[in-house]
Amino acid sequence: MSETERAPANRTIDSVELRRAFGTFATGVTIITTLDESGAPRGMTANSFTSVSLDPPLVLICVGKSAASCEVFEKCSAFAVNVLHERQAGVSSVFASKSADKFSNVDYCAVHTGAPVLTDNLSWFDCTVYDKHVAGDHLILIGQVQAFGASPAAPLAFCRGRYAHIQNALPDGWLPSRGMITGYLIEKEGSVLLRCDAEGRLLLPVASKRKPGSRLELADGREVEILPDTAFLYSVFDVADSDPGYLVYRAALAPGFSPQDLPPELQFFPLDDLPDDRVASQELRAVLRRYARERLDHRFGIYVGHPEGGRIAMLEVETPSNSFQP
Structure with missing residues (x-):
């Protein structure tokens, strides 16, 4: 079977149950950000984020086609991934909403590409767009990391539709990143x-x-x-x-x-x-x-x-x- 062929489904997939099954995979929570054509900051909450490669340094994010910011991310040449720490559930909820001014209560700056990097976060990755793909109902963006940073805070986690707490987020012997x-x-x-x-x-x-x-x-x-x-x-x-x-x-x-x-x-x-x-x-x-x-x-x-x-x-x-x- 070629890569472009797909085997027919044996039965109808229940999308609600499938979503629940996907939700059992515990993830971190990120705010993905970019600039629109006018230079205004745009951002949304996402947990579809993963590392791809160390050489070159690549990361991947997914943006739903139904998201209000999807068209902006589809046209962007750079974006930032801001990984949230455990005290930022409120920030996550704001960026997951349809608020017209999501950036009014957060501080951010431009580091390398110009994409907004939140000054308070667990870690951040400032990326230029390396590749783009459309898969089903999502846009896949692969970014090449141009700058990054990390802190020793505990991560904000998400599982089964709600925020979760990670115990022993900093195990014994772990050395924090240099400030x-x-x-x-x-x-x-x-x-x-x-x-x-x-x-x-x-x-x-x-x-x-x-x-x-x-x-x-x-x-x-x-x-x-x-x-x-x-x-x-x-x-x-x-x-x-x-x-x-x-x-x-x-x-x-x-x-x-x-x-x-x-x-x-x-x-x-x-x-x-x-x-x-x-x-x-x-x-x-x-x-x-x-x-x-x-x-x-x-x-x-x-x-x-x-x-x-x-x-x-x-x-x-x-x-x-x-x-x-x-």
């Missing part, structure tokens, strides 16, 4: 804000959140007022296996915020005369030098890399479905 340090390139009148540590080395100010509003809360509890529309991801990189990775955002200091309001360990340094010998690492020196070059043309790139290498994507900068039934 990401979030640093900021904050500019004011051609100078960049740097933090001086106890040894006199210069580092970026470290933030407690991935993406702020008008006030950026630093790790020590102090706040810096910035222009929120200027905050964009600038660099993602690892330093060494023993160290955490880095997310670096760029932003501009708000005009009404005076550098005199900063603690003494935070100082502005001219971008054209940075004290390279005091910058804490080779990777940070490279980030600062690249920023100093790119700001002249107001054309920035996103660097994604590790100790063995990476790549820069340039940006032009202007001044439920079957998958889920709650």
Whole structure:
């Protein structure tokens, strides 16, 4: 029998009973997101998600043809999968509904492709579309992972039509994924804000959140007022296996915020005369030098890399479905 032929069914399948049988397979819960043609965020709850391949890194999601967002996902070139943790049943229910503004009560940001990545999640996968298929009443999207992250939280589970709790979600001996340090390139009148540590080395100010509003809360509890529309991801990189990775955002200091309001360990340094010998690492020196070059043309790139290498994507900068039934 060829791959395109199908054996005839021996009897009529009861779709209700079949759905119940499918529902015995316990799954996680995800929010799949993308942007529509106008650039507006779109998303829905789904539990039809699986890994496909490590090389290349591929994942698969299914979107029901009856879903309001199906046409958007069918046309998209990128999407994100946000895996939910056990405290996000409410978020799951909102995205499984027909709410007109599902994103009003969640924070999200663009990491690599532009698809919305929820800032609170168990894990996330930012993907470009690798392949598309239509199978029965569903659209199958295969995505190539361009960036991802994970946390040590317990997952939100779903089984037999309801949320379920997973015991021993973190077994003994499990080592959590390394966290990401979030640093900021904050500019004011051609100078960049740097933090001086106890040894006199210069580092970026470290933030407690991935993406702020008008006030950026630093790790020590102090706040810096910035222009929120200027905050964009600038660099993602690892330093060494023993160290955490880095997310670096760029932003501009708000005009009404005076550098005199900063603690003494935070100082502005001219971008054209940075004290390279005091910058804490080779990777940070490279980030600062690249920023100093790119700001002249107001054309920035996103660097994604590790100790063995990476790549820069340039940006032009202007001044439920079957998958889920709650």
